[in-house]
Amino acid sequence: MQLSPKDAWKRILDEARRELTEQAVGTWLSPAEPLSFDGAHLVLGLPDEFAVKWNEAKHSAILAKIAEVVLGQSVAVSFRVPDDRLQRPQIDFFVAPPPEPISAPIRTTQSPLPLNERYTFDSFVIGKSNELAAAAAYAVAEAPGRTYNPLFIYGGTGLGKTHLMQAIAHAVVRKNPSTRVTYVGAEHFINEVIEGIHGRTMPDLRRRYRSEIDLFLVDDVHFLEGKEATQEEFFHTFNTLYESQKQIVLTSDRAPKEMPGLEDRLVSRFGWGMVADVGMPDLEHRIAILRKKQEQDHLETTIPDDVLTFIAEHVYSNVRELEGSIIKLLLYASLRHREISVDLAREALADRIRPSQATADDRPKALPSIDKVQDVVARRWGVTPEGLRSKARIKSLTVPRQIAMYLAREVLNMQLVEIGQAFGGRDHSTVIHSVDKVQRQLARDRGFRDRVDSARVELTSSAV
Ligand code: ADP
Numbered sequence: 001m002q003l004s005p006k007d008a009w010k011r012i013l014d015e016a017r018r019e020l021t022e023q024a025v026g027t028w029l030s031p032a033e034p035l036s037f038d039g040a041h042l043v044l045g046l047p048d049e050f051a052v053k054w055n056e057a058k059h060s061a062i063l064a065k066i067a068e069v070v071l072g073q074s075v076a077v078s079f080r081v082p083d084d085r086l087q088r089p090q091i092d093f094f095v096a097p098p099p100e101p102i103s104a105p106i107r108t109t110q111s112p113l114p115l116n117e118r119y120t121f122d123s124f125v126i127g128k129s130n131e132l133a134a135a136a137a138y139a140v141a142e143a144p145g146r147t148y149n150p151l152f153i154y155g156g157t158g159l160g161k162t163h164l165m166q167a168i169a170h171a172v173v174r175k176n177p178s179t180r181v182t183y184v185g186a187e188h189f190i191n192e193v194i195e196g197i198h199g200r201t202m203p204d205l206r207r208r209y210r211s212e213i214d215l216f217l218v219d220d221v222h223f224l225e226g227k228e229a230t231q232e233e234f235f236h237t238f239n240t241l242y243e244s245q246k247q248i249v250l251t252s253d254r255a256p257k258e259m260p261g262l263e264d265r266l267v268s269r270f271g272w273g274m275v276a277d278v279g280m281p282d283l284e285h286r287i288a289i290l291r292k293k294q295e296q297d298h299l300e301t302t303i304p305d306d307v308l309t310f311i312a313e314h315v316y317s318n319v320r321e322l323e324g325s326i327i328k329l330l331l332y333a334s335l336r337h338r339e340i341s342v343d344l345a346r347e348a349l350a351d352r353i354r355p356s357q358a359t360a361d362d363r364p365k366a367l368p369s370i371d372k373v374q375d376v377v378a379r380r381w382g383v384t385p386e387g388l389r390s391k392a393r394i395k396s397l398t399v400p401r402q403i404a405m406y407l408a409r410e411v412l413n414m415q416l417v418e419i420g421q422a423f424g425g426r427d428h429s430t431v432i433h434s435v436d437k438v439q440r441q442l443a444r445d446r447g448f449r450d451r452v453d454s455a456r457v458e459l460t461s462s463a464v
Pocket residue numbers: 119123124125126130155156157158159160161162163164289292319320323
């Protein structure tokens with residue numbers, strides 16, 4: 001007896017839940033509606049063309065395998081947008097290049113900060129490290145306020161959070177030019193609230209943030225940590241916009257749950273929609289990003305391919321640094337009137353590339369090991385090296401651990417991922433956060449700086 005489309009899909013989906021992540025199933029497969037099944041071919045309906053492409057690329061093959069197991073015969077699984085849905089506007093960014101370049105400046109109405117024209121979907125290169133965040137951003141841009149609200153994007157510095165967030169705004173405004181977009185950094189919002197309280201202009205601030213916005217982009221919400229008055233204000237702004245189905249997009253350097261200085265009610269709201277991270281791009285992805293920049297800035301003839309690959313191999317901390325390397329190289333070459341080559345790149349970027357990856361003869365004296373860094377920091381901060389490598393989150397360990405991570409990065413030039421591994425298998429974004437935190441404190445705390453410096457001196461002078 002032939003199964004109905006619904007029953008066939010149910011069996012496959014039940015098994016898919018075991019094979020795929022909850023997020024993949026929830027986001028991409030649960031919304032599918034079985035349209036037809038003839039024993040050999042199951043057709044599933046999806047709300048938009050983007051979801052169709054995504055599922056075809058990511059899930060068709062695995063679903064066919066699952067179908068073979070649970071239905072006992074080989075079944076092709078395909079996706080399409082049902083005819084009645086096709087009447088609705090479709091997302092076209094992924095499928096076709098955007099129809100016309102952005103000509104008029106983006107209307108951001110009263111947005112406190114302008115959008116960067118370059119931060120579009122078109123210039124954003126998708127890879128493994130950001131595909132979920134990018135997919136969610138596309139989905140949000142297609143149906144603001146209706147798919148994932150809020151969209152929360154988190155990850156280390158320079159990994160494309162602001163770019164992706166602004167790309168949503170560009171896409172939404174392109175489709176619907178009357179959309180009122182407000183893009184604001186959390187720090188700016190904090191200052192406005194402080195001014196509002198002192199200058200008694202809160203009613204004005206509330207009006208601007210609660211009733212004049214269709215798309216609300218708040219960058220770097222981790223700055224809200226510990227700012228109680230601002231969190232209170234933000235909470236009400238969030239609720240008002242959310243209740244009137246306005247789209248909210250947030251970025252942070254950490255996941256909502258990892259922000260202890262944030263009120264629980266905000267943490268929980270931040271997780272209501274979609275939480276997606278952006279990570280470090282792998283080599284292939286870095287090459288693709290550099291190629292995109294090369295193409296955008298018409299540098300194909302100026303920067304040869306082997307130089308691009310060289311940069312991608314050696315600069316891996318984040319995308320901003322990759323871009324910075326190109327600029328630095330261009331400047332270096334132009335000041336010296338030299339052609340760009342791998343040798344020149346090695347020279348120009350000497351401060352950014354790992355010594356162990358430079359050529360043997362210009363390698364400086366041997367570096368201490370990560371164990372040595374952990375030993376020195378542990379001894380100087382009165383903890384054990386095992387403690388530094390453990391998962392324990394007590395304050396007496398967190399600070400020296402962050403310092404040791406910072407020194408591993410600075411003195412050993414280790415990759416973030418390697419550092420994470422050496423410290424109990426932590427995520428690279430945790431390492432970025434630690435290094436950032438130490439850098440910030442070094443900049444403002446003299447005693448701290450002296451203490452870290454003397455650890456650094458011990459490490460570099462005792463290197464064997
Ligand atoms: P973040 O907000 O995460 O610190 P940004 O969005 O400011 O990072 O990105 C830093 C720089 O790197 C920007 O110039 C941005 O255009 C670029 N960038 C980041 N990720 C990508 C990507 N996937 N494709 C193209 N450019 C990227």
